[in-house]
Amino acid sequence: MSTTQKRHWKSKLHEIIYEADTPAGKLFDVILLIAILASIILVMLESVKSFDAQYHNFLNISEWIITILFTIEYIIRIVTVKKPLNYIFSFYGLIDFLSTIPKYISLLFGGLHALAALRALRLLRIFRILKLARYLGASNTLVKALKASRVKISVFLFAVIIISIILGTIMYMVEGDESGFTSIPASVYWCIVTLTTVGYGDISPITPLGQSIASLIMILGYGIIAVPTGIVTAEYTNQTKTDKEKTGGLTFLNSQSCRNCLAEKHKDGAQFCYNCGEKLNG
Amino acid sequence: MSTTQKRHWKSKLHEIIYEADTPAGKLFDVILLIAILASIILVMLESVKSFDAQYHNFLNISEWIITILFTIEYIIRIVTVKKPLNYIFSFYGLIDFLSTIPKYISLLFGGLHALAALRALRLLRIFRILKLARYLGASNTLVKALKASRVKISVFLFAVIIISIILGTIMYMVEGDESGFTSIPASVYWCIVTLTTVGYGDISPITPLGQSIASLIMILGYGIIAVPTGIVTAEYTNQTKTDKEKTGGLTFLNSQSCRNCLAEKHKDGAQFCYNCGEKLNG
Amino acid sequence: MSTTQKRHWKSKLHEIIYEADTPAGKLFDVILLIAILASIILVMLESVKSFDAQYHNFLNISEWIITILFTIEYIIRIVTVKKPLNYIFSFYGLIDFLSTIPKYISLLFGGLHALAALRALRLLRIFRILKLARYLGASNTLVKALKASRVKISVFLFAVIIISIILGTIMYMVEGDESGFTSIPASVYWCIVTLTTVGYGDISPITPLGQSIASLIMILGYGIIAVPTGIVTAEYTNQTKTDKEKTGGLTFLNSQSCRNCLAEKHKDGAQFCYNCGEKLNG
């Protein structure tokens, strides 16, 4: 196999794995999507004791199949990229590695409980596949609006926590141990449960004074839920206007990714990467 | 009876059943509305064991009366429409059929539990009667705004589900079996219950670490409830503006429906259907 | 006492009772406000069994004092108004009557339980006293916005109820009796509790399928809470704009009320009622 042929072969594989423009690329994405969802469902089912007891072997074998599939995918991704280190230490590179490794570690140390969490990281890989432009476009406006309101919402949430600590301390003094207010941290926890209108009911006031203060906290929480909503709505309205003015409604529909620098959002019909000048796959 | 007479008679019936312009049509609609509500209440009462035990015969007879009424209505609808197949396979045609059939099936196979659900479909028939223009006008703007924000809200809800799976897995590892976090699916369920601020309290964290993470989840849920609200508000404000510019506030007040193609929203005083040219009932 | 003197005396009393412009009128309003709040607290305390057992006599005597005070006020109101029947059958006239009568009825028939509810109507009398212009101004814009969005919110709430009935019926079939889904009405009740994110936890699903459907219902509820908010926000923003254009920020600061026709919102310094021409109290 000549170097040119080898390069051509690598280029083909890169196109299939990293992009979704060709039929093969789309098929690969669909298979990967199914594998990811299947692996998530496996992790979930494994945690259901009654199910695990009955189908332990099935779960174990399936997990090995998924792990091997992901390992192959991981190796191909490293091989086809021009600068493997760039990929390995990229966000998705690390997630790919961490979500593949747990089964191998369990061979060495036995089934560690904490490793299941790592496998849940596989879920994040879905985002790579769902790089469809309109979804990105939709969430871009959203993400921008959330970024613009980040500081304000942080100030707001910070205020909510301080209010919770102060009100929690007061409730701890008003209510006794019987109603569940056993310590200030527990009272603060209760106060957050109440302010956010979650209201489990595992701790709830029983003295008239406690119930009165609780009522005030609830009405307060009911009133201040308006604040983050107001902020996000205002910022989102602004963002929508700005976006329209800038792009004229145009969104990026190209799913190509550069083989050299992994840059995305190339212009339609672009021949070379706008970032590093690398030739793009037709 | 001559063909002309027969046609006239059909045309009359069609006007009464499909429209609400004439006194007879309005009366028919009111009777049908009462019959539908009565049938829904019957289904509900039948499910209350103590009530069913005492008044079983009354419920059975009432159900038969309702079923026969709906059967007659269904047959007349087929007869008076020019193209019966169009009606039978239309949305409301199918609902009419499915909500009438259960009692007949129970004659053959006994009272199947699952058939009650079909009877609940009768509720959907209310929408046909309530085809008053101002309600349609109001919900049209709403529906348009919801459609415009569909993609964004889907992205958001998708993000909520992924967050729930990741946080649920973490909580499953932090909390033991005692507090109800018996499996990852149960923890994910708990996480959705918490994020959406529902908070049943059937599962609730008891360890200090678990309560701390739960507090963060609650505050997160409190913050992100602002996102769909912001989206819908922005889209709805836009939609209201666009609608005003387009129609100048004009809404369709005509409840006529074409006997041939079932088209609605005819202009006031229109003599022929704008869609198929069929003569409309005066 | 001449007729003129008598008229003058009536006019004075009318000014004190119905208006808040003079020191005497303000004093009367403050005393009445205290009496109303005291009477509400009395009704509440009476319902606390342990408190009622200990302080029954105190509560009984206080209730009689309040009742007699309200009776005197009611009689003066009738006497000083020119057209007593207009007052008696006005909204506030009926509330005054119904909230005064219970204690007298209890003399005849003993302490009927249901009469306490009538006494709670006294709370509505607060609105008459709090006829301060800026509160009215604030709620006017609010009330207008709510009226404008009335139809749309009704359609929305109607849709919520229909969704609840359909989903409640499905949950009734999925979950058994053990988890509390004993009948369709109970399931519909649970569905409303969940959709509105209240989440008592008295009924909660225990089967995996039931919990999955419940999760979907919660996320649905989380999403659709955005709808009424979006509607009210859009309408309120519109209303604020319209109001500013119309009044230029002007609000009615005059608390006078006509002695003849009870009309309010007179211009400052007006000598005669704009409605019936009656001379106003300087």
Added chain:
Amino acid sequence: MSTTQKRHWKSKLHEIIYEADTPAGKLFDVILLIAILASIILVMLESVKSFDAQYHNFLNISEWIITILFTIEYIIRIVTVKKPLNYIFSFYGLIDFLSTIPKYISLLFGGLHALAALRALRLLRIFRILKLARYLGASNTLVKALKASRVKISVFLFAVIIISIILGTIMYMVEGDESGFTSIPASVYWCIVTLTTVGYGDISPITPLGQSIASLIMILGYGIIAVPTGIVTAEYTNQTKTDKEKTGGLTFLNSQSCRNCLAEKHKDGAQFCYNCGEKLNG
């Protein structure tokens, strides 16, 4: 030490303690922030009985260290300010005093329970340190919007309380003692829990009629949560516009504070206090 030297020394200390422009001033702020957070955590841990039993001495000694640190800080603050009385009776002066004194009082009277609440006031001191301009800028717009909507939200919350009292009274009559509706205050408490969508579940209706009314209350609460949100959003949007027009996006980035009158928000590079003419620290 000459008067000039003494003055210079005082001026240096003032700059370190009251401002955050110099490295020493920033270091002091960071240390103070850590001390405040540590003291809050101490108060919380002390309330956890099991923790207090095991580490009582550690907690006691830590509390004394924190108290002595705060005492020294308090004395330096008084000494370096030109008009000590201005500081002592300022908002932060009182908080500094009240959050330092509890441990000394406990020496005289033993560990009073209520004093822990005073120590929670230390949390408020965080706001002084976090006087970063962008946070202030962000919350300024928020605070203005909340102030503008204050009257309207008060009217709204007042209406919520009145609705709760009336509906609570009705529910008290409908439901018996078995379901927890033991008195009108308890029913009103339940009604607030429901209207605000908190939903503890400690009290929940069991009769069909009670559950129907509860459903209506929930849907009502779901609908009216839109009102404060609508108000805040509208006001916040207005406020953002007004702010942009006024400042052109400019925010105060200067953290200097006058040694004489404690005025803040000086212009960058200002040599003298704009309020009293005192020379500012370079």
